[in-house]
Amino acid sequence: MATERNSVDLVDGDVVRQFARAAMLAALIGASVFVTIPNPFSPAPITLQVLFVFLAGLVLGPVWGPISLLLYLTAGAVGIPVFSGFEAGIGPLFGATGGYLWSYPIAAAVIGLVVHRGTDLRDPAAVALPIVVGALVAGTIIIYGMGTAYAAWLLELAAWEAIAGFALPFIPGEILKMVAAIVIVRSGRIEPVQS
């Protein structure tokens, strides 16, 4: 009994806390897809997912932000209905919007890296606004770059067709989400876990 117990390798307290937040944020993204609005100008729907991808990078940082989104993708892949329109399965990961989905962890990592400048978390409310905006724009470019390129390849669309269908119709919405993300992190009500 004693040896058994000594071989238990406890997860460190800070890691547990970050991990719990990452999992909870992933669940929150899944819950947010109750907002799935067909976009009349695009084959992809309007969702709030990107808002939470921004928040993952800003609040959880360059390590736990992407982990959160990997958890999200894994949960969807194994059948929890967390993708747009409550879809699930690995199908959506290879479907028309699959490029967007794969881009989320990468975008969160980039946003986290730019804002936190490394793995020690800073309070995003205290980071200069241009840096935050720059980070969000970079993240957005990654999301649309991957989303559009994958759709173009998968559905055999010409570049301009893919851009017209998968990027342009969302730009106004994306600007709103950036502003919302900045308002949220500057509200001072979310404290990052300092380790």
Place this chain on the structure above:
Amino acid sequence: MIEFQSVSYAFDEVPVLRDVSLTIDDGAFVVLAGANGSGKTTLLRHCNGLLTADSGEVLVDDTPVAENLLAARSTVGMVFQHPRDQFVAATIGADVAFGPENLGLERADIDRRVDAALEAVNMAGRETERIETLSGGEQSRVAIAGALAMEPAHVVLDEPFTGLDDPARRSVLSRLESLAADGTGVLLATHDLRDVLGLADRVVAMQDGRVVVDEPPERALEQLTGLEVRVPTEC
């Protein structure tokens, strides 16, 4: 044995525990009473290192908690005041199994413990039900089962009876009684001594972060006035 040696603790400079000393012997059934905000929950969280004393020391079986977190956490089972956000799995069975799994036990052993723990809280046979479909009291019971399944050497319970109906409360109480009889130390926080006084070996009362009473039940009763704790009405 769980031992508090002059423990003090403050949240953001506000002192919440002040020089608390306290011993829970193996097999002792200790009831911790006190008004809202008197520091009961804060005290309990020191038993397994969820909080760490600013000064003083907490020892579990003679080892300082801070020195061996694993020992403290695997020997002190804890039931939180609000079970609700603390379930880690979607179904009853998976949640109760979480602790034993982390201890690395054999699967058969885990199953046996889960069954026994659910039995003790009158929830046997409901392993596959989802947690959020349970009523409030049923959730409290599953939370208790989660701690019992770790078969800890000491159990710490933070107001475990809130929301439990009469048979469930009696079943849990009798389980705690037999655990204590078998040598498990029990520390139970409550506002309401009416139901537990008969079982208690000692009543510890807190006020404003200090231990102000630490006596066997009969003598404690005389000293509890003004401490905002319910006591059995004399009839």
Place this chain on the structure above:
Amino acid sequence: MIEFQSVSYAFDEVPVLRDVSLTIDDGAFVVLAGANGSGKTTLLRHCNGLLTADSGEVLVDDTPVAENLLAARSTVGMVFQHPRDQFVAATIGADVAFGPENLGLERADIDRRVDAALEAVNMAGRETERIETLSGGEQSRVAIAGALAMEPAHVVLDEPFTGLDDPARRSVLSRLESLAADGTGVLLATHDLRDVLGLADRVVAMQDGRVVVDEPPERALEQLTGLEVRVPTEC
């Protein structure tokens, strides 16, 4: 007046309320008792349209809840079984003010109500404290204050005393008593009749989704055996 007319409700085909009929008159103090899982919470959630009956109807002041949700929500104040579910703001003051603000009252009026409500739960003067720094019982009190501050025509409370210490419980009880005396209908769910029996006009007991007792306290007491509800011990 809140009126249930043959209400039935099922979660995923499992019937939880079966043909419930019940009336809470203005100024009546009605206690709802029953074992864990008997359907108390489910019943209460129909009073302000958080759940909608599968068959039958719930009327508040003679209007079906489903037809005018806003009217039901502003006239029926509700205290949830789990206080944490109902906080919307970061600090005590802001949270208690949330309801009155939604009613579009004057600021002075709002402040008066917040003060009165916090007074009633023994939390006066603590407006600026953050909710997550409160102890369990303090959170329960703030949740009650949030409902009281709406000064609703009816109050519905789901096990409001869990976690409250003795003075807080007595203070809330006396506030409820005076509300009822002023014409507010009070519906209070609990497992434990020991403290509320003296105030109750009627005791309604549920078993397995059905109302099995609906009587004045003295007569109800005789019929409660087997329903897993705590009653005052005869001394």
Place this chain on the structure above:
Amino acid sequence: MLTYNPDDTLAHRLDPRSKLAVQLGFAATALAHTSVRALLALSVVTAFVLLIARVPPLETLYAYRFALVFLALAPLLAGLTLGSPWFDLADAGASGRASYRVLLILLVSAAYVRSTPVRASRAAIQRTIPGKPGQLLGIGVALIFRFLPVLQADLRTIRDAMAARLGDERGVLDRASTLGLLGLTRAFDRADRLALAMQARCFAWNPTLPALAFSRTDYPVLVAAVVLALTAFV
């Protein structure tokens, strides 16, 4: 919504790992081919998979209705040309065939979703991905499964509370940031309490893993998965 449905089909009895392998093999080959002949063959495989898992086709198509509309739109988009002939049938046809294989991938993954409980998937994750990443992913998936309905209820309550005070009158930006802020603060409060509870129960890197074992029927299925994957290169 498409979710796990308890049943006793062959698919339900298979190990989740072999089912995952089949899906990946199928996706690989489907993404590599758009010829009519290949699509016919893939359709036969899909029909076979759906039959084995007893997947109700209409219900499944309905669950993927958003995706289907989008897939139907793609050929229209592809056919459009700037200038005469304005709509290019060949382009539209190529895109149509490309969309069709995506539909097949969706249907095959529906068979997995329908026949595999989350706990089995979690076991597969923890047993396939070694060490700490596997443990975090496995427990993480279990936590998402646990908290998804809780957070859905949270968001619904926030939306209702906003509606009750005429929140619909406010701008989209205001609504999105309120929903995001309240949703996130509540989720993080829950996370912090959950972290304490997991620590109290000895959350460890090396727990007893959930039971999972290949049976005899899994081996041919694994072979089929490999064959599918290899056909991606022909």
